[in-house]
Amino acid sequence: MASTPRQSLIELLEGVQKFDRDVYPDHQELFESLATGQSPSTLFITCSDSRINPSLITQTEPGELFIVRNVGNIVPPYGDMLGAVSSAIEYSVLVLKVRNIIVCGHSNCGAMNALCDLSSKKFDSMPTVRRWLRAAEAARATFGPLQAEDVGPETIRSLAEQNVLLQLTHLRTHPAVVGALARGELALQGWFYDIATGKITVLDEATRKSYSVDEAIAHFQSR
Numbered sequence: 078m079a080s081t082p083r084q085s086l087i088e089l090l091e092g093v094q095k096f097d098r099d100v101y102p103d104h105q106e107l108f109e110s111l112a113t114g115q116s117p118s119t120l121f122i123t124c125s126d127s128r129i130n131p132s133l134i135t136q137t138e139p140g141e142l143f144i145v146r147n148v149g150n151i152v153p154p155y156g157d158m159l160g161a162v163s164s165a166i167e168y169s170v171l172v173l174k175v176r177n178i179i180v181c182g183h184s185n186c187g188a189m190n191a192l193c194d195l196s197s198k199k200f201d202s203m204p205t206v207r208r209w210l211r212a213a214e215a216a217r218a219t220f221g222p223l224q225a226e227d228v229g230p231e232t233i234r235s236l237a238e239q240n241v242l243l244q245l246t247h248l249r250t251h252p253a254v255v256g257a258l259a260r261g262e263l264a265l266q267g268w269f270y271d272i273a274t275g276k277i278t279v280l281d282e283a284t285r286k287s288y289s290v291d292e293a294i295a296h297f298q299s300r
């Protein structure tokens with residue numbers, strides 16, 4: 078049975094106690110060094126899905142990733158929806174001078190499932206979700222007509238990969254990104270995270286193929 082709000086709040090607060098007691102002391106120097114500023118290398122854009130832990134899967138410490146999370150790891154095209162995502166892009170690229178932007182999609186993504194079914198009645202009560210996911214509509218269009226009930230894990234994976242590639246295209250409509258790319262100060266990359274296996278694959282925009290992390294590292298080292 079799911080816990081009540083009060084029980085789950087107590088569990089969260091007990092987690093905070095554990096952090097304070099067992100974890101913070103081991104990292105005190107790091108946290109103190111971060112107290113007055115940050116210099117993250119990467120803007121990491123991923124889904125709000127609770128099963129993704131960006132710092133765990135990249136083995137990064139506090140201070141290394143500037144993170145944007147939303148339903149479906151979406152980057153609205155510039156000017157379409159000036160809000161949280163656009164602000165985070167501008168700030169991280171122009172002020173923090175991040176060197177990379179990663180867009181990371183994932184397996185079993187509820188947003189990708191919803192994309193196949195957006196016109197159904199069940200989304201009548203979720204107009205915000207429906208509006209938000211329009212920024213991923215072009216990824217779904219690559220598959221032709223899709224019915225949610227016919228969509229299996231492989232299609233969801235392909236859709237999530239297409240969506241990552243689409244959002245990389247949207248990133249390139251943001252003036253801050255275009256400027257930093259032109260100056261050679263920024264790299265963009267798409268990832269797909271498989272929850273069950275823990276494996277990341279790197280998506281290549283030019284070929285639209287995916288590569289293992291080992292292959293991607295070998296490719297960058299040979300350049």
Ligand SMILES: [Zn+2]
Pocket residue numbers: 124125126148149150183185186187188189
């Ligand atoms: Zn998701």
